[in-house]
Amino acid sequence: MSSAKDVTDATFADEVLNSKDTIMVDFWAEWCGPCRAVSPILDQIASEHSDKIKIVKLNVDDNPQMAMKYQITSIPAMKVFRGGEVVKTVIGAKPKPAIEADLAEFLV
Amino acid sequence: MRQVIIIGSGPAGYTAAIYAARASLSPVLIASSVEAGGELMKTTEVENYPGFAEGIQGPELMIAMQAQAERFGTEIILDDVVKLELEGDIKRVTLGNGDVHEALTVIFATGSAYRKLGLEDEERLSGHGISWCATCDGFFFRQKTIAVVGGGDSAMEEATFLTRFADKVYLIHRKDTLRASKAMQERAFSNPKIEFLWNKEVKHVYGDELVTGIGMVDTQDGTETTLDVSGLFVAIGADPRTHLVHGQLDLNPDGTIAVEGRSSRTNIVGVFAAGDVIDPTYRQAVTAAGSGTVAALDAEHYLAALPKEALPKEVVAQADTQPAAV
Numbered sequence: 001m002s003s004a005k006d007v008t009d010a011t012f013a014d015e016v017l018n019s020k021d022t023i024m025v026d027f028w029a030e031w032c033g034p035c036r037a038v039s040p041i042l043d044q045i046a047s048e049h050s051d052k053i054k055i056v057k058l059n060v061d062d063n064p065q066m067a068m069k070y071q072i073t074s075i076p077a078m079k080v081f082r083g084g085e086v087v088k089t090v091i092g093a094k095p096k097p098a099i100e101a102d103l104a105e106f107l108v
Numbered sequence: 109m110r111q112v113i114i115i116g117s118g119p120a121g122y123t124a125a126i127y128a129a130r131a132s133l134s135p136v137l138i139a140s141s142v143e144a145g146g147e148l149m150k151t152t153e154v155e156n157y158p159g160f161a162e163g164i165q166g167p168e169l170m171i172a173m174q175a176q177a178e179r180f181g182t183e184i185i186l187d188d189v190v191k192l193e194l195e196g197d198i199k200r201v202t203l204g205n206g207d208v209h210e211a212l213t214v215i216f217a218t219g220s221a222y223r224k225l226g227l228e229d230e231e232r233l234s235g236h237g238i239s240w241c242a243t244c245d246g247f248f249f250r251q252k253t254i255a256v257v258g259g260g261d262s263a264m265e266e267a268t269f270l271t272r273f274a275d276k277v278y279l280i281h282r283k284d285t286l287r288a289s290k291a292m293q294e295r296a297f298s299n300p301k302i303e304f305l306w307n308k309e310v311k312h313v314y315g316d317e318l319v320t321g322i323g324m325v326d327t328q329d330g331t332e333t334t335l336d337v338s339g340l341f342v343a344i345g346a347d348p349r350t351h352l353v354h355g356q357l358d359l360n361p362d363g364t365i366a367v368e369g370r371s372s373r374t375n376i377v378g379v380f381a382a383g384d385v386i387d388p389t390y391r392q393a394v395t396a397a398g399s400g401t402v403a404a405l406d407a408e409h410y411l412a413a414l415p416k417e418a419l420p421k422e423v424v425a426q427a428d429t430q431p432a433a434v
Contacts, residue, residue, distance in 0.1 A: 095141040
């Protein structure tokens with residue numbers, strides 16, 4: 001699984017909402033095959049753009065409050081947060097170039 | 109330079125790899141970056157794959173097929189093919205990362221892609237209540253009312269699976285008979301949470317942020333009705349995934365790749381096709397696996413018949429130094 005740091009219902013405010021960085025939250029679950037497929041790609045993007053964007057992951061099984069609050073109905077769902085607000089949502093496992101294109105505005 | 113490149117990682121691709129690897133052809137298999145294992149990765153219990161009396165989980169089956177292909181020396185690459193040049197003696201395959209692989213033969217086993225409803229708001233609400241994967245997304249519809257569209261095995265399987273989470277599942281079909289197998293039909297019919305809506309075609313999906321309902325039209329009398337649902341699972345079939353070979357390989361009118369008789373030979377010599385991408389009819393894991401076998405054997409025979417002096421030196425050297433099949 002991904003090497004990204006885990007965030008939880010309890011730590012979400014501190015780690016994501018109150019962060020000064022651009023943070024992408026990867027909503028995932030153990031039973032989600034496409035989540036497992038996309039996670040190494042997110043790791044790559046995170047390490048190649050570590051100065052631009054941080055990537056953390058939230059297990060939707062263990063953290064139902066945040067999954068519900070952000071109206072997750074399909075995973076993998078990747079939401080980019082800036083200043084406590086969702087500024088971008090990417091849904092589904094896609095090849096790396098497609099995800100990079102979705103995130104282009106945050107990677108330059 | 110390779111002897112064979114296999115494109116696709118479903119039952120057809122992996123089985124072709126197992127046979128090609130055991131024939132000492134040192135295949136490379138391009139598995140895709142995010143869809144390795146193919147459609148079965150999104151299923152749960154597979155009850156009709158021979159050899160598993162108690163059934164097997166789809167992902168588990170695909171991981172086993174991959175391991176079996178690797179055991180005999182298949183190299184698996186997790187990337188996507190972006191360009192194929194199939195004409196001529198040497199085939200060129202370009203990957204998403206820019207790498208170019210060359211081979212004497214290509215086995216094309218890319219399967220099929222889910223068909224969309226073709227509705228106005230479908231793209232916008234995808235992932236916001238519209239889904240093509242019950243096993244991925246069913247979890248989020250606990251105690252909700254949802255709908256499944258379709259009349260085949262996948263629609264029955266999805267509807268049945270979704271009753272684990274949802275309170276109520278409408279199964280919407282535009283005809284009054286199902287294409288699904290008897291076993292799957294009966295399972296759906298006997299499930300108290302599933303209600304069938306016959307002769308209905310979905311025409312609209314409603315919702316701003318999330319799906320809130322759908323609009324349907326009766327295919328018999330044209331009556332329009334709406335239904336409040338928070339999820340819509342689409343299982344109306346799949347189309348062969350052929351965009352990489354358009355203009356190169358001949359297609360049948362139904363969109364599948366045309367092959368010669370019962371073989372896997374396409375209109376280009378040295379290019380073989382297998383699995384759902386050539387099959388408009390059966391589309392089972394086990395028929396795809398059988399089709400992958402045919403393609404590997406066809407490729408092997410083709411390579412064996414090539415005059416040695418026509419082969420690039422490195423391939424001849426490779427073939428001479430390889431151990432006999434395991």
